[in-house]
Amino acid sequence: MKRVILFILLSLLNSVMAHASFNEFQLQLVANHYQLNYELDVSGQSLLASGVIRVKNISNEPADHIPLRLYRLLTVTAITDLNGVGLPFDQQILNNDDWPLLQTNYIEIALQRPLKPNESFSFNIEYSGYLKGYTETGMEYVKDGITDNFSIIRMDAFAYPIVTYPNDTVNRQAKFWLHRYDYDVTVQVPIGYVVANGGQLITSDIQSDKQAFRYTNKLPAWRMDFAIAKYQQYSNGNYQVFSWESEQKSNALLAQISKTFALYQSWFGPLQQNLGYTFIEVPKNYGAQADVTAVIQDASGFNELNRVYHEISHQWNVKSLDVFSPRWDEGLATFLEYLTLDQMAGEGQLAGKTKQVLQQIRQLPEKQPLYGETSFIDYGKAGLNSYSVGMVFYQLLYDLMGQNTFNKIIGGFYQTHYQTGATTQTFIHYVKLNAGIDLTHFFDEWAYSALFMKRIEQHHSYQQLLNFYRQKNK
Numbered sequence: 001m002k003r004v005i006l007f008i009l010l011s012l013l014n015s016v017m018a019h020a021s022f023n024e025f026q027l028q029l030v031a032n033h034y035q036l037n038y039e040l041d042v043s044g045q046s047l048l049a050s051g052v053i054r055v056k057n058i059s060n061e062p063a064d065h066i067p068l069r070l071y072r073l074l075t076v077t078a079i080t081d082l083n084g085v086g087l088p089f090d091q092q093i094l095n096n097d098d099w100p101l102l103q104t105n106y107i108e109i110a111l112q113r114p115l116k117p118n119e120s121f122s123f124n125i126e127y128s129g130y131l132k133g134y135t136e137t138g139m140e141y142v143k144d145g146i147t148d149n150f151s152i153i154r155m156d157a158f159a160y161p162i163v164t165y166p167n168d169t170v171n172r173q174a175k176f177w178l179h180r181y182d183y184d185v186t187v188q189v190p191i192g193y194v195v196a197n198g199g200q201l202i203t204s205d206i207q208s209d210k211q212a213f214r215y216t217n218k219l220p221a222w223r224m225d226f227a228i229a230k231y232q233q234y235s236n237g238n239y240q241v242f243s244w245e246s247e248q249k250s251n252a253l254l255a256q257i258s259k260t261f262a263l264y265q266s267w268f269g270p271l272q273q274n275l276g277y278t279f280i281e282v283p284k285n286y287g288a289q290a291d292v293t294a295v296i297q298d299a300s301g302f303n304e305l306n307r308v309y310h311e312i313s314h315q316w317n318v319k320s321l322d323v324f325s326p327r328w329d330e331g332l333a334t335f336l337e338y339l340t341l342d343q344m345a346g347e348g349q350l351a352g353k354t355k356q357v358l359q360q361i362r363q364l365p366e367k368q369p370l371y372g373e374t375s376f377i378d379y380g381k382a383g384l385n386s387y388s389v390g391m392v393f394y395q396l397l398y399d400l401m402g403q404n405t406f407n408k409i410i411g412g413f414y415q416t417h418y419q420t421g422a423t424t425q426t427f428i429h430y431v432k433l434n435a436g437i438d439l440t441h442f443f444d445e446w447a448y449s450a451l452f453m454k455r456i457e458q459h460h461s462y463q464q465l466l467n468f469y470r471q472k473n474k
């Protein structure tokens with residue numbers, strides 16, 4: 001009897017409630033398939049969801065549980081195996097170990113038989129509740145909710161279960177973002193609403209006063225976005241726009257999207273798979289995000305075309321194999337925004353922007369001393385923003401090498417590493433090898449030390465800065 005009690009006590013201790021912290025955990029599983037059904041109640045501002053998730057053990061050790069995170073106001077009501085047999089699970093609202101402002105519903109499913117390395121396992125899950133955003137965490141753009149005007153189901157609000165722990169250091173160690181998945185998701189909404197997604201629309205069946213939109217991914221995905229509003233839909237071949245702007249504005253944007261893809265293709269070569277592109281309008285301040293075949297953006301995307309160029313240029317990025325990516329691709333996208341404006345609409349935008357950005361960079365260390373001492377390659381680790389420093393970095397590379405070589409390098413790096421991904425080190429090596437000039441000095445100052453900040457300080461104009469690097473990198 002004592003033994004039985006001890007066993008029960010130990011089992012309880014072993015459950016989710018007993019985790020003081022997840023620091024010692026290893027993320028062993030990834031999701032490789034989602035089949036989900038959502039029913040949105042826009043007047044009740046709630047959702048009901050069910051479906052099947054398949055996970056795979058990508059570690060070398062057997063896994064005895066499945067960790068999931070879900071939005072804090074979404075409650076799991078059932079988890080069963082594919083035969084309908086209930087699986088034991090715990091759920092609890094937890095603060096992230098390394099980001100206490102972020103609360104998620106942490107669900108841990110106990111596996112009676114551990115999952116062997118490489119083995120997959122599918123389970124049914126049902127959950128329901130509310131989405132009320134995450135602005136309290138500092139993610140101001142995550143204003144997500146289910147409302148009459150606009151609803152959104154996306155990763156940023158954990159609106160679907162994500163196989164991770166409430167500890168981002170542990171999640172990052174597993175590079176979970178590299179493991180892509182397929183999805184098959186149906187979202188049922190009151191008639192009159194349209195569900196927008198970057199995948200393939202399979203069906204859009206109407207049943208009395210409801211319409212169900214079923215989408216599957218076009219390419220292996222790392223995020224899913226389903227935006228729901230009274231959208232109009234515009235298409236031109238592979239390109240699509242979901243918007244509530246005027247027909248004229250929407251068609252103009254559609255034309256611009258096609259033109260931008262054609263321009264970047266002429267610069268960087270074809271995309272590995274050109275499956276089209278979907279632009280989805282979201283309300284102001286809901287953020288802009290690019291995934292493999294779609295972008296979500298607010299109305300400013302219709303007026304400020306540089307934002308559209310920015311997001312489209314991300315299509316030619318290589319996924320990062322760094323544990324903490326310095327996100328240099330944001331610098332590249334920012335540079336390309338203004339270069340493209342110049343190419344599409346005449347000269348002048350880039351030079352003005354560079355002047356402004358250099359001025360901003362000079363003031364960065366005052367606001368955050370880390371900017372004065374951090375080498376650019378460590379920006380990810382230090383949590384620094386690489387948009388403006390990265391813009392100048394890429395502009396210097398562009399001017400040092402010339403447009404032809406620059407395009408060949410950006411395009412060639414994409415074509416070489418698209419399948420596997422690459423580290424920032426690999427990128428530097430690739431640039432050095434193909435630049436046609438010796439860039440050792442440039443990378444010593446820009447990638448491996450914070451000297452570039454001093455140079456920006458010392459030189460009063462971009463031209464002077466460029467001349468300095470021209471003399472040192474021939």
Ligand SMILES: [Zn+2]
Binds near residue numbers: 310
């Ligand atoms: Zn970006």
